[in-house]
Amino acid sequence: MSALLQQVISGLSTGGIYANIALALVLIYQATGVVNFAQGEMAMFSTYLAWTMINAGWPYWLAFFTTMVIAFVGGVVIERVIIRPVENAPVLTIVMVTIGLLTIFNSVAGWIYTYTVKPFPSPFSSAPIKLGPVTVSMQEVGVAGVSVATLILMYFFFQHTKVGLAMRAVVENPTSSRLVGVKVSQMLALGWGLAALVGAVAGMMVAPLVFLEPNMMSGILIYAFASATLGGFNSPGGAVVGGLLMGVLENLVGTYITFIGTELKLTVALAVILLTLLVKPSGLFGRAAVTRV
Amino acid sequence: MVPLLEARNLEAYYGWSKVLHGLDLTVEKGKVTVVLGANGAGKTTLLRAISGLIRTTGEIRFDGVRIDGKAPEDIVRLGIAHVPEGRGTFPNLTVLENLRLGAYTRKDKQEVRRDLDRIYTYFPVLKQKSNSPAGLLSGGEQQMLAIARGLMLRPRLLMLDEPSLGLAPVVVADLFRIVRAINEDDGVTVLLVEQDAVGALEVSQYAYLLETGHIVSSGPADELRQNDSIRKSYLGY
Amino acid sequence: MLRKIVNLVLALVLTQFLAVSLGHAEEGVTATEIKIGNTAPYSGPASAYGTILRAAGAYFRKVNDEGGINGRKIVFISYDDGYSPPKTYEMTRKLVEQDHVLLDFGPLGTPCNSAIWKYMNDHKVPQLFVYTGASKWGDPKGHPWTMGWQPTYHAEGFIWARYILDNIPNAKIGILYQNDDYGKDYLSGVLDGLGNKARDLIVKQQTYEVTDATVDSQIVNLKNSGANVFINITTPKFAAMAIRKAYEIGWRPTQFLNFVSASISSVLKPAGLEASKGIISAVFLKDPSDPRWANDPATKEYIAFMRKYYPEGDPYDIFNVSGYSCAQTMVQVLKQCGNDLSRANVMRQAANLRNLQLPMLLPGIVINTSPTDYYPIEQMQLGRFDGQRYELFGPIYTAVSRGKQ
């Protein structure tokens, strides 16, 4: 029983990692209608910036907030400079540009910082906490907590602010948005900025757990993508729940389905997700788009 | 005669092909002006040209200020609301959110709330359904929503593109009544593009007739109603 | 007209054919240059290893600065293969056929080397000091043109097993290994070492994939299996995670860590020095972050080399030590070749290393090869991490490499 519990807890903490990045993916999808393949690498790169500052002796929180600002500005600049020329191109073309960004960030990070893993400090204590039979670390709880907090902020932003509403409108119908006075390209830039910011926070939360290295996000991004899909790509809450579920599911499959063991746990976890989606094609919490014939 | 909107030698392009050929057009302040024309004559293009959605040459002035070459989002801020053909609502946003977007450029929160109430009195059905996604409304309701959204801007010029399209006769009649009320009670100037010439000429004071990108005739609505070719092509009597 | 074209075509074909079949006597060597090729993962999942070959390349630059080898400068051409075997094959062909290198030095990764194994031996191009610890590279009969360098994974696993049998009487062993041939090679070494006791002693085996985000779940399972010995066959990042997670959930087994991840600076420090206490690893290189070597002249020279020739690399990364040492082995072979820089002679000399001492090898460990022994380094010593450094203990093991059995 305690083994099961410990697996679930450990799954939740890994799931928290997925959830953080999934949230950033969903955010940018909601704000720009594009799945940004470079999301993970942008987060990784921001985290390196934070690492550089901390290494230079800055206090953690100063580095944290400075990185957030840089990430936001960086996101805006990327949209303005790199995405804008293909703003009107087909979505797949934009996706290709994000793949290009992915390789650039990954490669440049490796070039500047090398591929040696680096520890990244956590704002939370890493001392283990005993909860009955299971042990968690404050760090893991913190990661999950931050993703929930980000989720709440995002929900508020999208549902209850004028700018959030405008951003949703832009994704749905850019022309009509312009006709009500929404500055579409500003919204897209803002969307990239926000997504980069959320990604940077996620990166700084995740790095203490998985260590900082240029490829730290490649695996996570895949899981995050699966999580976002499981939860529903148009549902931030779904992304978080999807991420946590993904983490737990993976652990339980690896632990209890013994003939599969850890060797096929990813495969089985993905299969379970696909089966779920077969029942509910727009994700657990996603809404199907409204269409009329 | 006070012109609110003036177009001089207006030409517009889709890609490389010219679709408006040197139009001159005036919309008088406080009046309803209608543009009639066959399918494909360039009526929709005209509205899109005015609101800055397509490339144009020539001159467009709104209240004396040149607006040609400006971006749509800036033109909206001057008080021109464009209700596009096919309504252009946001189907996955709620009715209320659609309406809030209509007032996106306004800063006067109090007034916006008051306008919302007033618009609900024009279109009570929108109030009932204010929390359902716009995409679930029927065609007529969506058209009302589109017009209501335009009104939320508290525009000085309201441009309606075929508002009667696909609507039941009884709804069309209602719609024209509302357009007239908006014009008379609120003093909103209206530029209307319509196929239903009978209803349109009834509510409007001035009319233009467009054929393949040229204005072929224009005049007070009453006069045009007497015009033989218009009667034959557009009114059917 | 038609006949002319046909003739022309045939002539072209024939010249091509001849060009191929005649071969080239002394590829990659001129009076002033020796061309050496390499493929390594500078991108992709295994890019952490790329630094090994960057360090090696830096060492070749140093050799060139000091006058080269018998007056010839080394031209080192290293391509990125992203750890993808077809890419390795392609880039290797480019090295051999386009760049005309003398030999392929230190191609990295078991699957990548497998992809070119046949090609290199068919074309009789030396595939020297391949950078993987799989035991299959020491096969002078079947593949005389291919030679490994480091102690085999199998050998290291074997040493652990022997140690456990001798020193931990009631061992219950839990193993975590990467689900690929690197992991499985280690595993087989452990199994062979334990012999018929393996079934009783091993209580749990867990695998992970390089794409996994964490190995938390596996560590929890290992703990729950009741194991008191933890054999950790993982690459640096996962090793650090595993050590830390085990510590966090209060699991305190005797830990064996593969030398791939034995680095103090890039594994044990990130995992936490406290959490790493007691870890046993088999070592053959001097870890520059070990205070013991702080005043060792060889280590000092190595650090000076890194600062000068590879400033962006981390001098304390054991991978760089490894690349440095491997390059030194290569240079030794080339020196031994003298002026006969034919491929055949390169292989002859590579199989004729006698008690070669490299500055960064642990004292007492030497390199030996012969026409029947294609395993250059076969000695290791166990060390226990005391929170600061590896306290070496016990004898220098000379492992029986599987290929020789």
Place this chain on the structure above:
Amino acid sequence: MQLPASAKEIDTRTTGLRATRPAAASHARLWKLVGLILTLIVAYLLPLGLSNYQAFEFTQVFIYAIALLGLNILIGFNGQFSLGHGAFYALGAYTTAIMTTRWDIPYGWTIIVAGVLCLIAGFLFGLPALRFEGLYLALATFALALSTPQILKYFDNWTGGSQGIVLDKPSVPLGLPINADQYLYYLTLTVLLLLFLLAWNLLRGRVGRAMMAIRDNPIAAEAMGVNNALYKSLTFGVSAMYTGIAGSLGALAVAFVAPDTFNAFLSINFLVGSVVGGIASIIGALFGAAFIEFVPIYAQEISRAAPWAIFGVVLILFMYVMPTGVAGLLHRVLERLTRRPSKESSADNVVATSPAPADPGASSPARAASGKHE
């Protein structure tokens, strides 16, 4: 926040297949024919002037082109996504590897078996995949790609596990006066041409129209009597078959298969090639293949330190210059070259209404043609 209906994600402006305007049609056809014949002549004479290594490089290009064509048929012509074609590539490769090494079956037969197996596998995978659209289909297929290396390792009795399988390179038959690399070149080129011809046949008639109709507007397609489920699954099967044959040839060319070859990056690379070449185009597959083969190699020549940064920059610049791929650009150039002065473009047939006359917010298919933003 509507989800992208699959068709909407896809640029369909470039259908390399279709003759353009009636007046220009014959010109365009002539241009294309001349181009085709010249290309063929060059292609068959080329290896004589190439080194073995270069011949091998082109062999790789042809192999990729076959795989990309499979992807183009699926994405470009049928509007279904796949980030998982690496799995079919692996299936084809292992089919050949296992059959030739274990059972000594001549490699020629294994290419066919690989194609058939992948056709069946693709069809079977396509059946449940019908339920997915857009991103969700992308995930379903991506899951397939991610699982491939694991599954290959799991069944190590067959696949040799992570050690992989070493094959024999096909030897030159009938004593032809060419070497093994040149032979592989001709073999892959011939298979490529055959498969291109099949694709062209398939796409230009009733079946191709139905496939494209599903992409453009599935509901209308079904109302016209198209059996969407069957067509989509079959298209998936055909697409997988192409990629599987490519995998089979790939195994022969490299003479080695191992799980590390078939990672998720392979599938993403295929997608990159497909988009760069031009997604709704047969000939685009060749350009895309050349891109994914040569750009990474030349990127290394430019920068040893960060070659993939160079690759990324080239990819992005490429997309700026050719947002609809090479084929899209060619199509436009060809159109420009062959178009007569536009007499017929008088207002009454070119006057456009708004791009989406129907409710533009709903998943109006008209937006497919115009990309995401109007």
Place this chain on the structure above:
Amino acid sequence: MAANDVILAIRDLTVRFSGIVALDGVEFDVERGKIVGLIGPNGAGKTTLFNCLSRLYTPERGQILFEGHSLLTFPRHKIAKLGISRTFQNLALFPTMTVLENVMLGAHSRTKTGFFRHALRLPPVAKEERFIRDVAMESITLLGLEHLADHLASGLPYGTLKRIEFARALAGAPKLLLLDEPAGGLNHEEVFQLASLIQQVRERLKLTILLVEHHMNMVMQISDKVVVLDFGRKIAEGRPSEVQRDPEVIRAYLGDRI
């Protein structure tokens, strides 16, 4: 009227979407060779009824009999083959294909060669392709779209797009044609032409037509019978002249303008 003259019989048709009743026990017959107008306010359920006929929706209750067979036993893609073609209210063309190709798809259900034969371009393929092209050109010519045959089906005026849909529906050689607001976007003169076209087509091709339209002049002029829906219920059925005078219909739909 003899029972075998009824080509389409709708019985107790009820459709519900998440609690909202879109159609509520609707019943009426369509006689062979007639034009039946289906009118009613927006949201009354007209398009929903069309969508039941194309099997896009499955009714909760009720029956649809086409030539005596229950339509509900057929999958969507079989409907065209049975002889029912339709146009769509909001247009459902294939925008990246030419007008000709769009219309050629209309004939899809009349042909049968599949993947295998097409890939190898076996003999029946060429014959079928010729047949499809001829059928399509015929129906394009009928609607006066010849000059646009090779134009892409996007970027054309709304009314023209509606005509293309009409042509595409005709290429399926239907017995029953469902027209959903064919006159949308047309001016009076064009509506007049469309009305006569519909009548001609009916005569020439021996069609039965079910017509949803808000253009009352046209509906009243060409319909043999008019069915009026309101809130998913049938409120009137009869000859145009009768229906026009029905006070319930005037209140709910026509208003006092006509």
